[in-house]
Amino acid sequence: MKRKEKIEIERPKIRRSWDRNPATRVHEPTKVYNRKKEKTVVFKPEDESGLHQPAGGESDSVAMEKRYRYCPYCATPLEEKFSDDRHRWACPDCDFVWYNNPVPACGGVILKEGKVLLVKRKYEPRKGGWTLPAGFMENDESPEDCTKRELEEETGLKVEVKDIFGVYEAGDDPRTKVVLILHNVEVVGGELKPGDDASDIGFFSHQKLPANIAFKAHRRALSKLFGRPV
Numbered sequence: 001m002k003r004k005e006k007i008e009i010e011r012p013k014i015r016r017s018w019d020r021n022p023a024t025r026v027h028e029p030t031k032v033y034n035r036k037k038e039k040t041v042v043f044k045p046e047d048e049s050g051l052h053q054p055a056g057g058e059s060d061s062v063a064m065e066k067r068y069r070y071c072p073y074c075a076t077p078l079e080e081k082f083s084d085d086r087h088r089w090a091c092p093d094c095d096f097v098w099y100n101n102p103v104p105a106c107g108g109v110i111l112k113e114g115k116v117l118l119v120k121r122k123y124e125p126r127k128g129g130w131t132l133p134a135g136f137m138e139n140d141e142s143p144e145d146c147t148k149r150e151l152e153e154e155t156g157l158k159v160e161v162k163d164i165f166g167v168y169e170a171g172d173d174p175r176t177k178v179v180l181i182l183h184n185v186e187v188v189g190g191e192l193k194p195g196d197d198a199s200d201i202g203f204f205s206h207q208k209l210p211a212n213i214a215f216k217a218h219r220r221a222l223s224k225l226f227g228r229p230v
């Protein structure tokens with residue numbers, strides 16, 4: 001992705017008057033200030049559903065309905081702009097641009113006698129649904145670190161990461177759009193037990209897979225694993 005904008009993070013400006021307070025400032029959606037003479041377009045609510053659609057054109061992108069309303073650095077209402085051939089939301093005061101990138105999540109495929117290890121989600125979203133053990137990557141982790149940590153947290157098993165099983169995009173997690181990175185792993189220790197975010201855990205054959213696989217990325221990965229649709 002090209003990022004042409006020069007991004008300079010400025011210190012928040014001192015509030016000059018009461019109307020700088022985003023809680024009281026009136027933002028008219030039909031009026032966009034063109035302070036920097038950049039190309040801007042008028043925000044029309046009915047246009048919002050057409051923004052930020054996933055590349056694959058899939059309509060499962062529930063996370064895309066949400067967006068930031070205010071700049072996370074200086075709290076100025078974001079305005080719509082057009083850059084890199086995309087509509088984006090940007091701050092007119094401090095040059096922050098919300099790129100709305102997907103978030104990486106990592107996990108592992110553990111097989112035993114042709115059965116795959118799945119965990120049951122303890123919390124929303126999709127509480128009660130089953131997934132491969134996986135979770136969001138922290139800022140100070142590599143994908144391999146994340147897979148090792150998530151598997152130990154969710155399954156109690158210590159693993160060594162071997163190689164990539166597959167990488168999947170998914171837009172049906174209401175929290176954010178996700179890129180799921182799944183590794184082939186080898187169990188090197190630990191004791192199998194549901195932990196942290198998991199309320200149950202088990203090995204499943206293709207014939208006995210739970211009906212409620214929580215996310216489409218995991219369903220796609222299981223389809224690849226078993227070589228037939230899941």
Ligand SMILES: [Zn+2]
Pocket residue numbers: 071072073074075076091092093094095096
């Ligand atoms: Zn700002």
